[in-house]
Amino acid sequence: MKFSTRFHIDGFVLSIIVVAVAASLFPASGTGATVLDRATKIAIALLFVLYGARLHPREALEGLKHWRLHSVVFAATFVLFPLIGLALRILVPSVLTEELYTGVLYMCLVPSTVQSSIAFTSIARGNVAGAIVSASASNLLGVFVTPVLVILLMNTTGDVHVDAASIVDIVVQLLIPFAVGQLIRPRVAGIMQKYAEPTKFVDRGSILLVVYAAFSAGMVEHAWDGLAARDIAALVLVCCLVLALVMGTTVFAGRALGFSLPDRIVIVFCGSKKSLATGLPMAAVLFAGQPIGLIVLPLMVFHQIQLMVCAALAQRYARRPESVAVPSSPDPASSAG
Template sequence: MSTLRRFLPDNFTLCLIATVIMASVLPCRGITANAFGLLTDVAIALLFFLHGAKLSRDAVVAGLTNWRLHLTVLASTFVLFPVLGLLLKPVLSPLVTPSLYVGILFLCTLPSTVQSSIAFTSIARGNVSAAVCSASASSLLGIVITPLLTGLVLQAHGQGAMSWEAVGEIVLQLFVPFVAGQISQRWIGGWVTRHRPLIGFVDQGSILLVVYTAFSAAVLQGLWKHLPLPVLGGLLIVNAVLLAAALLITRYGSRALGFDREDEITIVFCGSKKSLASGVPMAKVLFSTHALGMIVLPIMLFHQMQLMTCAVLARRYAERASVNSRKANGVTKIAVTE
């Protein structure tokens, strides 16, 4: 039962599924859609403000000394994934529709997660302080890097360059609230830290709002008519290939670069993840409403897939560490006895 429980979706994933079903049955339109759109914009701005107020500058500065590890994680997040998305296009794109593959390429440009990267690194007994720094830096830099990288990747994909207007909207709606939160940290940082459930509520609530409005517009445009089950199966395969490639490359690449076991764990879990919390709000700003459903669907599926896979992988790392620890203790006892 414990093994089966690892593969079951969490409560938030169930809420995402329920939101998609609700948007399919009762899509919002007209004045209601405009009201939901305005509410979503406010929720996204509040989300990034609270994340700015929560992020500890001391923790980031303390972890900056391990620069080789952080550069490796950032290279995996913002270089390896986009390269994989473009190089594997001839093999993977026939499995999905063109608009879904645009969503895959956008997925490849996203920053790493913060909470789950740190949590899995801790479970696997990796370098937690470095994970805090790497995941936080990835999330912060992604506000600027992701829209620019999306433009370059889509241009290479033949979709045309991302407009500077879209980049400006990202800065205005995401980066400015984040900076405002950082400035306000000295006054409200303690309060935000004590009320972490508030951030979780705003975090998940803003994502559910974007998903509802995005899928409502997509359903009204005939989403499910253009998305048969074989295409959904193809999307799962594409996501699985990208995740497996990232996990393997970060694992064996970190060993080839001479990192120890704890740093390897940090690189694997921080360098193979993509952030749903950052990706969905950014997609809303960067892409037109009618295309948004197809753009966020790969991110939603990848999110659940990475959680299930990394949960199992983190347990295996932890079990291996326990075995190694027992062996080391046994050797020490024998040496003391002799």
């Protein structure tokens, strides 16, 4: 702790780096990978039970009605990102190889993350109800929109099939636990307020599990093999550029459109991310019969960068004065932050 304070390193960001390094050195495989996958799913389900228990049903309903907020998030995910991906074609072959550019373009077409977007919104004391609707709907919509965008903007071989299991997973892992949390809220609301601080470990712990699982899977798949150091450095810089462009645009759009600070937090965190959990299995379907290691590598790199940047940004938002976070009605996420 003293080290991170002295060198101005956020403790949560440092934890993410440590977990990523640990996954690189000791990746989970076989039975270990199966256990890790189940533990991650359980942590995510518990996270959404807590979100449901924190939010008053009235606030959740208001989140559903906030169509302007969700429209901006969808536009960032499925319009802004693809346009940036197409524009980056000018970097081939001087900066990016043809194979890496294909992966960058695919990265720009996948849906937003769900659990980390909502977790960071909660940590930042943003509009959690709005984030749950925006992130979940974006991920569900992406199951249909991403294959269409891939067909229109990329060359694929074979038939494109979207597995209905993707929709089932979102319902079972996210929406049902949230509904359970809403049902038990009257009984646990007092306990949640009393032990608000310990529940933060669930937010952060779920993200760390996702980081470990993602990096571990990449090492097992040998995603980094065969790449020169220059190619990796160029890819990291391009991913940083894409994230900076999207985050800058979402910050500007949130202010220009007159959204409150809690809503602007949702736009930044839900509109600037790409889902590794959805993107990896989708790539296996869309690019069946092709080596997908390099295709998903940009998504893996971007995923790690977005987690570290958003972790630091969420902590910065969380340190703002409490009065800034409170709109006309009490913010249901304030106890999570």
